[in-house]
Amino acid sequence: MVQDSEILNGLKAGNGFRTRYEKVFYQQYYYFVDEGCRKYNLNYDDSFSAYSDALLSAIINIVNERFDGRSSLKTYLYQVFSNKCIDLLRKNTTNKQQVHKTMPVADTMNQLPDFTRNIVEKLMTSELKENVQRHLETLGAKCKEILLLFEDGWSDKDIAEQLSYNSAAVAKTTRLRCLDKLRGKITGTK
Amino acid sequence: MSDNTEYIDSYFQYQLNSEERKTFEQRCETDNAFANEVAIYIASRKALYKTLLEQKMQQWKTEEITEKIERPVISMSKRTTFSKWLMYAAAACILLVVSMLIFEKTSSTKNYASNYFTENYSTLAHTMDASHDSMQLGISAYNDKDFTTAIRLFEGVAIADPNNSDAIKYAGLTYFQQKNYTKAIEKFNVLSTMQLFSNPGDFLKALTLLERNNKGDKEQAKTLLEKVKSENEEGSNNVDEILKKY
Numbered sequence: 001m002v003q004d005s006e007i008l009n010g011l012k013a014g015n016g017f018r019t020r021y022e023k024v025f026y027q028q029y030y031y032f033v034d035e036g037c038r039k040y041n042l043n044y045d046d047s048f049s050a051y052s053d054a055l056l057s058a059i060i061n062i063v064n065e066r067f068d069g070r071s072s073l074k075t076y077l078y079q080v081f082s083n084k085c086i087d088l089l090r091k092n093t094t095n096k097q098q099v100h101k102t103m104p105v106a107d108t109m110n111q112l113p114d115f116t117r118n119i120v121e122k123l124m125t126s127e128l129k130e131n132v133q134r135h136l137e138t139l140g141a142k143c144k145e146i147l148l149l150f151e152d153g154w155s156d157k158d159i160a161e162q163l164s165y166n167s168a169a170v171a172k173t174t175r176l177r178c179l180d181k182l183r184g185k186i187t188g189t190k
Numbered sequence: 191m192s193d194n195t196e197y198i199d200s201y202f203q204y205q206l207n208s209e210e211r212k213t214f215e216q217r218c219e220t221d222n223a224f225a226n227e228v229a230i231y232i233a234s235r236k237a238l239y240k241t242l243l244e245q246k247m248q249q250w251k252t253e254e255i256t257e258k259i260e261r262p263v264i265s266m267s268k269r270t271t272f273s274k275w276l277m278y279a280a281a282a283c284i285l286l287v288v289s290m291l292i293f294e295k296t297s298s299t300k301n302y303a304s305n306y307f308t309e310n311y312s313t314l315a316h317t318m319d320a321s322h323d324s325m326q327l328g329i330s331a332y333n334d335k336d337f338t339t340a341i342r343l344f345e346g347v348a349i350a351d352p353n354n355s356d357a358i359k360y361a362g363l364t365y366f367q368q369k370n371y372t373k374a375i376e377k378f379n380v381l382s383t384m385q386l387f388s389n390p391g392d393f394l395k396a397l398t399l400l401e402r403n404n405k406g407d408k409e410q411a412k413t414l415l416e417k418v419k420s421e422n423e424e425g426s427n428n429v430d431e432i433l434k435k436y
Contacts, residue, residue, distance in 0.1 A: 022246070022250070023250065026250045048247070048251075049247070052243060052246060052247040052250065053243055055246075055250075056242070056243055056246055057334070061334075061335075061336070066335075066336060066338070067335070068335065070335070070367075071312075071335070076335060079313065079333055079334065079335070080334055083330060083333055083334060086316070108202055108232050108235050108236070109232055110327050110331070110339060110343070111201070111202060111204075111339075111342075112215065112218070113215055113324075113346055114323070114324050114346075114350075115219065116215045116218045116219055119218055119219055119225055120218060120225055120228050120229050120232065123225055123226055123228075123229035124229045124232065124233055128229065128230070128233050129233050129236075129237070132230070132233045132234050132236075132237045133237050133240075136234070136237050136238065136241065144241075147238050148238060148241065148242050148245070151235065151238040151239050151242045152242055176195050176196050176199060179195050179199070179231070179234060180195045182234055183195065183227070183230050183231070183234070186230055186234075187230070
């Protein structure tokens with residue numbers, strides 16, 4: 001059993017450490033997957049997906065200092081996992097038709113107030129989502145790497161260090177150019 | 191690079207001030223092309239998260255930890271009798287400290303308050319519908335311990351609908367979790383003035399005062415608790431137990 005403090009320090013440490021401690025974290029609470037099958041009556045794949053999603057959200061919150069340590073890692077992860085299981089259950093039972101609401105992670109969207117969110121949500125058709133997914137696959141490896149690193153919770157400063165950019169500002173400009181490139185592909189302007 | 195990409199990214203990275211955020215939101219409502227760019231940005235971020243999650247799942251599922259994590263190894267045979275005694279003494283000290291902490295925890299009014307919040311408000315109850323409603327999203331954020339998002343959502347609802355007692359109560363609870371007791375008291379104060387069938391405002395305010403424990407807070411809490419009891423307000427069943435600890 002690895003202590004919480006060791007996992008937290010490992011996740012916040014450099015790149016190599018983080019990968020290693022992500023695996024430690026993953027293995028330590030892997031038994032939640034069985035819990036998801038038993039308690040929420042999910043099949044293995046759904047429960048595993050909820051577990052991985054919860055783990056990734058928890059890791060991103062930890063590295064971004066959004067986990068304040070007032071509960072144990074187990075309690076924290078279990079709460080996030082339970083919510084993801086409920087999201088999946090809800091999706092499987094009540095929202096079968098709404099194929100466009102596939103990702104339980106909606107944090108970006110949640111930042112918008114209700115009225116604005118409704119407007120933007122209407123524009124996010126399943127066609128747009130498929131389009132984005134398709135063009136993301138055609139994006140260059142370098143661009144994909146920088147965008148995925150950012151999504152993984154690394155700051156522009158961290159990305160600059162990892163990918164040997166001169167500064168965080170250069171990393172940010174490159175990242176935004178990549179987003180812009182993706183948008184251009186989607187809208188057909190680039 | 192489009193100026194809008196940077197502008198949109200700044201919004202979602204919380205780099206805009208409240209005035210700029212409002213302008214951004216208004217532009218989404220009035221400028222369809224801009225709203226479309228925002229939709230593409232969000233869809234792109236979600237697609238990236240999905241790709242990342244798939245990569246991680248693959249990585250976690252297939253790879254085993256091959257390297258042993260290096261930790262200091264203490265050889266049992268090298269332990270001296272002295273170090274054994276030292277360990278026993280350390281264990282005894284830890285036991286003593288733990289028992290003192292437990293005693294302190296159960297006896298003081300301050301810890302009663304924090305225990306009450308931990309036991310009753312670690313998570314907020316969800317309803318199974320309206321998953322995109324701000325209140326539900328606030329509750330999700332609260333349960334995920336993302337208190338910054340939760341407070342923004344609850345405050346938003348409270349501004350839009352000042353009579354929404356749940357939004358005010360949850361905002362107070364979120365401030366309490368953030369240890370921002372002054373703001374929590376402010377919210378519970380507003381709550382206590384509302385006409386409700388069962389109003390927990392005074393009781394929650396009293397508990398928050400006990401937790402803050404500034405000069406005069408304990409006395410003010412006592413007065414409030416006595417009021418809760420005499421007027422049979424929500425929380426009155428717990429008042430005797432707290433007053434015994436004074």
